[in-house]
Amino acid sequence: MQQAKDNLxxxxxLAYLNVLSAEDILQSSRDQQIVTEKQVERLNxxxxxxxxxxxxxxxxxxQYANDEIAVADNEAALExxxxxxxxLLNIPYNKNMDIERLPNDAFNKNYxxxxxxxxxxxxxxxxxxxxxxxxxxxxxxxxRYYKGQLYxxxxxxxNINTNYSSAATQSLFVNSSEVPSSDYVVINGNQVPVIxxxxxxxxxxxxxxxxxxxxxxxxxxxxxxxxxxxxxQVRSRIKIAKIDMKNTELVEQNTKTLxxxxxxxxxxxxxxxxxKYKILLDQVNxxxxxxxxxxxxxxxxxxTSVDYLIAKNNLDRTNTNLITAKYDFxxxxxxxxxxxxxxxx
Numbered sequence: 001m002q003q004a005k006d007n008l009x010x011x012x013x014l015a016y017l018n019v020l021s022a023e024d025i026l027q028s029s030r031d032q033q034i035v036t037e038k039q040v041e042r043l044n045x046x047x048x049x050x051x052x053x054x055x056x057x058x059x060x061x062x063q064y065a066n067d068e069i070a071v072a073d074n075e076a077a078l079e080x081x082x083x084x085x086x087x088l089l090n091i092p093y094n095k096n097m098d099i100e101r102l103p104n105d106a107f108n109k110n111y112x113x114x115x116x117x118x119x120x121x122x123x124x125x126x127x128x129x130x131x132x133x134x135x136x137x138x139x140x141x142x143x144r145y146y147k148g149q150l151y152x153x154x155x156x157x158x159n160i161n162t163n164y165s166s167a168a169t170q171s172l173f174v175n176s177s178e179v180p181s182s183d184y185v186v187i188n189g190n191q192v193p194v195i196x197x198x199x200x201x202x203x204x205x206x207x208x209x210x211x212x213x214x215x216x217x218x219x220x221x222x223x224x225x226x227x228x229x230x231x232x233q234v235r236s237r238i239k240i241a242k243i244d245m246k247n248t249e250l251v252e253q254n255t256k257t258l259x260x261x262x263x264x265x266x267x268x269x270x271x272x273x274x275x276k277y278k279i280l281l282d283q284v285n286x287x288x289x290x291x292x293x294x295x296x297x298x299x300x301x302x303x304t305s306v307d308y309l310i311a312k313n314n315l316d317r318t319n320t321n322l323i324t325a326k327y328d329f330x331x332x333x334x335x336x337x338x339x340x341x342x343x344x345x
Contacts, residue, residue: 002127006338008088013334015085019099021327022078025320029074032316033067039308040064042299052301059305063312107277107326111336115267118339119260125341129259132252139245146238153225162215164208171201263339270332277329280322287315 040060047057079095086093123129177200180193206214227234294311297303337343 003131006127010335010338012085012088014331015081015088016099017327017331018081019078019085020102021323022074022081023099024323024326026071026074026078028316028319028323029067029070032312032319033064033071035312036060036064036067039298056305059309063309102330106330110274111267111270111333113336113340115264118267118336119263121341122259122263122339123256126259126339128255132248132255136245136248136252139241139248143238143241143245146234146241149230149234149237150227152227155221155223155225157221157223159219159221161217162212164211164215166205168206168211169203170206171203174200174202176200259339263336266332266335266339270329270336273325273329273332277322277325280318280325284315284318284322287311287318291315 043057183194184191298308
């Protein structure tokens with residue numbers, strides 16, 4: 001269950017970062033469209049006055065159409081990312097969903113922990129490793145259980161019970177009285193009845209508590225079971241249990257090996273992404289300066305529209321790559337946190 005929770009958490013974080021990345025890419029494409037739109041407006045005036053070759057105006061107009069298409073595609077990508085996130089969270093999709101932005105320090109994280117340290121921590125924290133280890137322990141105890149069936153079994157048991165009946169009654173002595181009996185004696189020719197004593201009783205139901213105490217019964221049983229004819233069956237079960245235990249040990253070792261390989265791969269991916277992120281930061285700065293220079297020269301008529309578009313497309317493409325690398329960097333760091341059992345957010 002914990003493994004399923006962790007996997008779902010990773011998927012939600014990935015969907016969340018995809019939304020943030022889509023928002024940034026959409027904003028970048030809109031900024032690119034605005035820059036192109038201003039150039040189209042400027043060149044339209046110059047083209048109408050015949051101050052520039054028509055090809056320059058139409059080159060920029062074609063680029064503006066490309067920018068519009070990019071904005072439309074990025075808007076669709078953002079809504080798809082929001083939909084995926086909403087479905088993972090089991091909440092209704094809302095076009096106006098407001099996603100909290102990441103703080104700036106989230107993109108400046110350095111991982112000083114070596115892959116071996118991450119692996120050793122994962123062995124203690126990772127739910128999947130705990131699960132396969134428990135299965136191995138269970139297989140070991142199964143062997144011990146079957147071995148125990150080869151030996152005599154001495155059992156001791158006790159029993160205590162009582163009962164209650166709504167029809168149970170008891171007679172309580174009330175008093176004694178003198179009453180005539182059926183016997184008689186003859187005195188002076190007369191029959192005189194013989195007086196005898198009679199005990200008087202009152203019948204009533206026995207209450208619940210007294211019945212439980214009066215009807216108490218206890219017993220102790222001692223038994224001895226000696227296996228004589230099923231020993232061969234038990235030995236076969238022991239052999240099968242040993243095979244099962246060997247399989248679980250192999251599964252546990254294979255799971256640990258796969259975990260170590262996954263951690264090493266995640267660490268290499270994080271390192272590569274981190275290096276790429278740093279390189280793209282420098283590249284964006286370089287292309288931004290190149291585009292600034294190209295824009296000045298293009299506005300002055302010193303270069304053609306082709307040269308201007310090359311500089312602009314270089315900057316636009318690098319900005320998009322930087323946004324993708326930036327959120328990929330965060331995701332890779334969260335994967336390493338996941339292997340160490342740290343809170344993912």
